[in-house]
Amino acid sequence: MQLYNQISSVIFDALYAPFGHDFPAFDLLLWPVLMGVVALIVFKYVSNQGAIARVKKQIAMHLLEIRLFSHDIRQVLKSTLQIVGKNTIYVSHNLLPMIVMLPPMGALMVQLVTHYGYAPSEVGAVELLHLELDPASAQLAGDVSLKLPAGVSLDAPVVRTADGQVYWRVRADQPGDHVFEIAVGDEIFEKGWAVGGEARKIPVKRLRSAEALLYPSEPAIPSDAPVVSIELETLTRPLAFFPDGEGGILLWSFGVSILAALALKPVFGVTF
Amino acid sequence: MSPRTAQHPIARTILLAIVCVVWLLPGVSRARAAGESGVFIVGVDGMDPIITQRLMDEGKMPNFTKLAGEGTFQSLGTANPPQSPVAWSNFVTGMNPGGHGIFDFIHRDPANYHPLSSATPAVEDPGSGFHFFGYVFPVGAPEMKNNRGGTPWWDVLVDHDVDVEVYRIPGNFPNPPSEAKVLGGMGTVDLRGGFGTYTLYTDTVVEKKNPKGDVEYVTVHDLDLDGVPETVTSTLRGPPDTFHLEPGEIPTANQYLTQGVTVHIDGDTDTAVIEIAGQRTLIQQGEWSEWLEVSFDALPMGLMPVAGTVRFYAMELRPKLRLYASPVNLSPASPAMPITSPDEFVDEIYQNNGFFYTQGLPEETDALKDGVFDDDDYLKQVGLIQQDTHRMIDLALDRFETGDATFVYLSDIDLQSHMLWRHGDPKHADAPRHPAYRRDSAEKHAHDIENFYRDVDATLGSVRKRLPKDTLLIVMSDHGFQPFTRELHLNAWLRNKGYLVMKSGKKTGYFVTDDVDWSKTRAYGLGFNGLYLNLAGREAQGIVDAADADELMGQLIRSLEAYRDPDGGGRVVRRVARGSEIYTGDRAVEGPDLVVGYEKGYGCSDESTLGEVTEWVIEDNESRWSGNHLMDPEVVPGILLLNRKLASDGHDLTDLTATVLSYYGIEKLPGMIGEPVL
Numbered sequence: 004m005q006l007y008n009q010i011s012s013v014i015f016d017a018l019y020a021p022f023g024h025d026f027p028a029f030d031l032l033l034w035p036v037l038m039g040v041v042a043l044i045v046f047k048y049v050s051n052q053g054a055i056a057r058v059k060k061q062i063a064m065h066l067l068e069i070r071l072f073s074h075d076i077r078q079v080l081k082s083t084l085q086i087v088g089k090n091t092i093y094v095s096h097n098l099l100p101m102i103v104m105l106p107p108m109g110a111l112m113v114q115l116v117t118h119y120g121y122a123p124s125e126v127g128a129v130e131l132l133h134l135e136l137d138p139a140s141a142q143l144a145g146d147v148s149l150k151l152p153a154g155v156s157l158d159a160p161v162v163r164t165a166d167g168q169v170y171w172r173v174r175a176d177q178p179g180d181h182v183f184e185i186a187v188g189d190e191i192f193e194k195g196w197a198v199g200g201e202a203r204k205i206p207v208k209r210l211r212s213a214e215a216l217l218y219p220s221e222p223a224i225p226s227d228a229p230v231v232s233i234e235l236e237t238l239t240r241p242l243a244f245f246p247d248g249e250g251g252i253l254l255w256s257f258g259v260s261i262l263a264a265l266a267l268k269p270v271f272g273v274t275f
Numbered sequence: 276m277s278p279r280t281a282q283h284p285i286a287r288t289i290l291l292a293i294v295c296v297v298w299l300l301p302g303v304s305r306a307r308a309a310g311e312s313g314v315f316i317v318g319v320d321g322m323d324p325i326i327t328q329r330l331m332d333e334g335k336m337p338n339f340t341k342l343a344g345e346g347t348f349q350s351l352g353t354a355n356p357p358q359s360p361v362a363w364s365n366f367v368t369g370m371n372p373g374g375h376g377i378f379d380f381i382h383r384d385p386a387n388y389h390p391l392s393s394a395t396p397a398v399e400d401p402g403s404g405f406h407f408f409g410y411v412f413p414v415g416a417p418e419m420k421n422n423r424g425g426t427p428w429w430d431v432l433v434d435h436d437v438d439v440e441v442y443r444i445p446g447n448f449p450n451p452p453s454e455a456k457v458l459g460g461m462g463t464v465d466l467r468g469g470f471g472t473y474t475l476y477t478d479t480v481v482e483k484k485n486p487k488g489d490v491e492y493v494t495v496h497d498l499d500l501d502g503v504p505e506t507v508t509s510t511l512r513g514p515p516d517t518f519h520l521e522p523g524e525i526p527t528a529n530q531y532l533t534q535g536v537t538v539h540i541d542g543d544t545d546t547a548v549i550e551i552a553g554q555r556t557l558i559q560q561g562e563w564s565e566w567l568e569v570s571f572d573a574l575p576m577g578l579m580p581v582a583g584t585v586r587f588y589a590m591e592l593r594p595k596l597r598l599y600a601s602p603v604n605l606s607p608a609s610p611a612m613p614i615t616s617p618d619e620f621v622d623e624i625y626q627n628n629g630f631f632y633t634q635g636l637p638e639e640t641d642a643l644k645d646g647v648f649d650d651d652d653y654l655k656q657v658g659l660i661q662q663d664t665h666r667m668i669d670l671a672l673d674r675f676e677t678g679d680a681t682f683v684y685l686s687d688i689d690l691q692s693h694m695l696w697r698h699g700d701p702k703h704a705d706a707p708r709h710p711a712y713r714r715d716s717a718e719k720h721a722h723d724i725e726n727f728y729r730d731v732d733a734t735l736g737s738v739r740k741r742l743p744k745d746t747l748l749i750v751m752s753d754h755g756f757q758p759f760t761r762e763l764h765l766n767a768w769l770r771n772k773g774y775l776v777m778k779s780g781k782k783t784g785y786f787v788t789d790d791v792d793w794s795k796t797r798a799y800g801l802g803f804n805g806l807y808l809n810l811a812g813r814e815a816q817g818i819v820d821a822a823d824a825d826e827l828m829g830q831l832i833r834s835l836e837a838y839r840d841p842d843g844g845g846r847v848v849r850r851v852a853r854g855s856e857i858y859t860g861d862r863a864v865e866g867p868d869l870v871v872g873y874e875k876g877y878g879c880s881d882e883s884t885l886g887e888v889t890e891w892v893i894e895d896n897e898s899r900w901s902g903n904h905l906m907d908p909e910v911v912p913g914i915l916l917l918n919r920k921l922a923s924d925g926h927d928l929t930d931l932t933a934t935v936l937s938y939y940g941i942e943k944l945p946g947m948i949g950e951p952v953l
Contacts, residue, residue: 160545161544161546163541163543
């Protein structure tokens with residue numbers, strides 16, 4: 004998980020934002036289209052194109068049967084069952100290319116969100132920094148301490164809950180890419196906070212679970228750590244001409260790549 | 276164009292044609308041209324001319340003084356009765372209540388003598404319900420309508436191509452459709468459909484009987500068994516569970532949608548984290564939280580989320596818990612019902628200002644009246660409203676362009692005069708102490724009302740700095756203020772005088788529980804100033820013949836005006852007016868037969884207003900609701916301050932409506948009774 008995030012970050016940090024993060028349109032248009040093209044190429048060489056074409060024809064044939072023999076209920080039922088069966092075969096032919104495409108596509112979309120989905124907090128903003136301990140380590144809540152970076156102050160006393168959650172209300176006094184140091188027993192965990200300045204890749208949350216794949220801007224929490232998550236409320240970056248936020252960018256990039264693949268399918272001679 | 280060209284016959288013809296075309300264009304262009312510098316109106320609810328003049332004389336309101344010197348400052352006639360919904364409706368429509376149909380906060384249903392809110396007309400048929408898997412889907416439910424008749428001035432201006440923005444205008448909920456951008460104020464409901472129900476989470480007994488808010492008695496649990504209780508779980512009530520209610524059914528306490536609330540109190544610090552609907556906020560003792568958006572599911576699987584906003588106030592976290600939750604406001608991010616016209620206007624405000632109080636009267640006066648808040652708690656919450664108000668005025672000024680018409684509203688002085696008058700009469704230096712005066716709090720808060728006046732003065736200063744100099748600037752209030760020291764139980768007085776008869780064996784009771792013998796009752800009071808005859812053919816059990824009505828009204832007027840306070844002998848009622856004499860318009864017949872104008876210091880009790888017949892006729896007003904204006908209009912005029920010299924005085928609210936229209940060169944509509952002051 005951590006290795007995957009590191010690799011994808013190295014690649015996409017180099018590729019994205021060639022003109023800076025103030026021009027999201029370039030990446031949000033280019034990369035989903037390229038992703039669609041790559042998907043077509045992968046489909047062409049990884050999938051069994053002949054088998055896919057064959058099973059599609061068979062499905063079409065059974066659909067025609069239903070239309071022609073709609074008065075014969077037994078034939079309609081038989082054709083319907085055959086369509087279900089052929090569809091299963093069709094999906095199975097698509098599985099391999101989809102599995103091959105999933106890691107790069109996922110990385111590409113998640114990195115787009117990481118680069119363009121969030122805005123830095125404003126100077127003066129007050130946010131909640133939240134650390135969740137593993138239930139088995141909830142008793143460590145009393146031993147959790149926070150070291151504030153310069154430019155950030157504590158706005159209220161800490162709250163430790165009975166179920167192992169720790170909350171700090173922090174205030175951004177100065178702009179910068181601040182890093183909190185949170186000590187849990189002997190271990191130190193870092194958490195970033197982007198405040199002020201230009202649009203950029205923004206740290207959101209650190210997680211121990213597989214969900215960390217969605218937040219590659221900071222390292223995942225090691226699986227044997229007593230901490231489950233460290234989060235800081237992050238602003239959604241408004242994008243003038245594109246859907247914004249995590250869901251908006253994911254849907255946009257997926258939709259554009261599908262449309263690009265459909266449009267370019269004849270050019271690449273791909274069947275799917 | 277040279278003189279020579281202009282004299283050419285063809286050129287003259289073309290010129291004439293252009294002039295004709297311009298002249299024949301609909302009044303729109305002319306209206307825009309006539310009022311080309313625009314008008315900006317600051318409506319200050321409850322600002323009193325005597326207090327204002329005193330503070331101006333003392334140099335405490337320099338911006339008012341400066342503007343008065345450049346233009347005009349005078350008192351402004353209010354409505355009869357001088358109640359905010361009535362007075363603002365006068366200003367909005369240019370009519371008196373006989374035209375717009377708003378006669379009081381409370382109207383009565385002649386079919387059953389029950390009190391009704393004046394905001395919406397009585398619902399005769401609530402429709403029926405279609406039952407499906409335990410849910411009730413309403414069929415044929417009537418559309419919620421605003422009861423105010425007439426045409427608002429902003430609709431007339433919009434029809435003449437003037438851009439209008441109106442912020443927090445009282446009495447505009449439910450929002451009538453309009454092309455003007457209008458945000459409703461006083462009268463806009465909370466998510467429960469009422470005027471604001473707070474929630475108090477506490478492990479301490481609340482002394483007030485029947486508090487107006489929800490009191491949730493909770494236990495602070497010690498979940499980690501460290502000997503320090505730290506966790507509270509409870510619920511917050513949202514909107515009525517409509518899909519489990521028959522149409523028209525009034526929800527009981529358990530028929531509201533709820534959201535779970537968890538409070539984690541830190542064992543070492545006076546700080547807590549509150550979790551609700553997936554959101555968290557951290558507050559210290561004595562702090563208010565920011566707004567939290569809360570969604571209530573009216574149907575399963577999130578098919579119909581109803582969004583509201585709430586903020587918490589940690590009054591005390593340890594050793595006792597007193598955690599206050601504001602009434603759940605309609606969320607401006609996705610209001611469950613329209614609070615602006617057009618609907619999108621609220622988005623524009625929200626995008627600029629974020630969450631704000633959408634509840635019409637956001638000052639949490641019920642909490643103060645119930646003793647849940649003390650004065651400091653209350654004033655802290657008022658400070659939050661002031662922040663909202665100032666942000667909204669800034670927004671209005673940002674958006675104001677030459678030629679526009681904009682109205683902004685400030686509620687501070689009205690509500691604070693109601694609630695804080697008991698600490699010291701700001702109007703009468705020699706006034707006796709209010710019955711609700713308490714030395715400990717009075718010393719600290721004696722000048723609070725004055726400070727709110729000064730805040731309005733500062734607001735005026737910032738408005739003037741940003742407005743173009745030639746813009747017509749009007750500062751006006753709907754009424755003034757007086758102390759409220761004695762309350763008359765009008766229905767008890769009517770009973771003692773034999774006009775209202777209780778059923779046998781009863782001396783006290785309520786209209787809604789049918790304790791009154793209507794077959795023997797000739798007159799009854801409902802609303803703060805309304806007095807009705809039990810008229811045959813109009814009231815369901817009316818007994819007074821139309822032929823006897825005039826004589827009966829005469830008796831009531833003489834008797835009420837002659838009534839003297841047994842404690843001190845002062846006059847209680849200054850003037851009783853016949854509805855037929857003071858109201859004009861198609862809806863005059865809906866109003867009360869008599870309007871009771873109380874002497875300063877006196878007013879109708881809340882009990883009598885809602886149709887209760889009490890034992891006592893008159894008593895001290897011990898409530899924190901200690902200033903009032905529901906009296907004779909002559910003792911509570913409002914103010915008029917504008918940056919133009921006026922040749923005359925004696926104007927009233929309806930004259931301002933005519934003034935705004937006339938400023939844009941527009942004739943007033945039929946039924947509008949005012950005259951332009953300019």
